[in-house]
Amino acid sequence: QIATGEAASHERPSCSCYQILVLGLDGAGKSSIIHYICSTEAKMHIAPTQGFNSAQLQANGLQMDLLEVGGSQNLRSYWNHYLSKAHVLVFVVDSADGLRLHTARQELHGLLAEDPQLPLIVLANKQVGLFFHLGLSTETFLNLGPTDVLELQLPSSLTIGHSG
Numbered sequence: 272q273i274a275t276g277e278a279a280s281h282e283r284p285s286c287s288c289y290q291i292l293v294l295g296l297d298g299a300g301k302s303s304i305i306h307y308i309c310s311t312e313a314k315m316h317i318a319p320t321q322g323f324n325s326a327q328l329q330a331n332g333l334q335m336d337l338l339e340v341g342g343s344q345n346l347r348s349y350w351n352h353y354l355s356k357a358h359v360l361v362f363v364v365d366s367a368d369g370l371r372l373h374t375a376r377q378e379l380h381g382l383l384a385e386d387p388q389l390p391l392i393v394l395a396n397k398q399v400g401l402f403f404h405l406g407l408s409t410e411t412f413l414n415l416g417p418t419d420v421l422e423l424q425l426p427s428s429l430t431i432g433h434s435g
């Protein structure tokens with residue numbers, strides 16, 4: 272499930288290379304998703320990102336630079352340094368981590384306050400998780416406006432090797 276933010280009015284320098292900033296709490300699945308997108312293979316064991324992790328993608332004549340900044344608490348203070356160069360923010364949430372969904376929401380809203388115009392994709396990972404069982408939608412839980420939400424079905428193979 273993906274929720275998108277306001278994209279149309281966002282003005283960044285235009286170029287054929289787009290920087291996609293991938294953020295979210297530690298363990299949310301950022302590196303796993305980047306690895307899957309770049310290799311179409313799931314990887315069972317991925318070390319926590321100490322610092323950042325980058326990958327390049329070419330699609331439809333566009334080059335996309337994916338930049339993950341690690342999500343552990345000591346790295347989160349660096350997140351906002353990367354906002355100004357980003358064209359899109361992908362915020363990954365571990366839907367199974369009920370105890371830290373509130374923290375994820377706070378961190379996300381901190382970023383949105385810094386850069387309200389940045390287009391946003393929220394990726395709700397590990398959908399076996401708590402708020403799906405409770406019937407809560409991603410946008411409700413993260414307190415995002417209902418008009419910002421677009422639902423997409425990700426290929427189930429994204430979670431090959433995982434339980435959700």
Ligand SMILES: Nc1nc2c(ncn2[C@@H]2O[C@H](COP(=O)(O)OP(=O)(O)OP(=O)(O)O)[C@@H](O)[C@H]2O)c(=O)[nH]1
Nearest residue numbers: 297298299300301302303319320341342433434435
């Ligand atoms: N069950 C399940 N586990 C997943 C999924 N995606 C990632 N994981 C696991 O969650 C753990 C953390 O994944 P990472 O991709 O390292 O998380 P991260 O967001 O990059 O974490 P940091 O680099 O520490 O910020 C790993 O053990 C992954 O195998 C998923 O969709 N389902």
Ligand SMILES: [Mg+2]
Nearest residue numbers: 301302319320
């Ligand atoms: Mg990582």
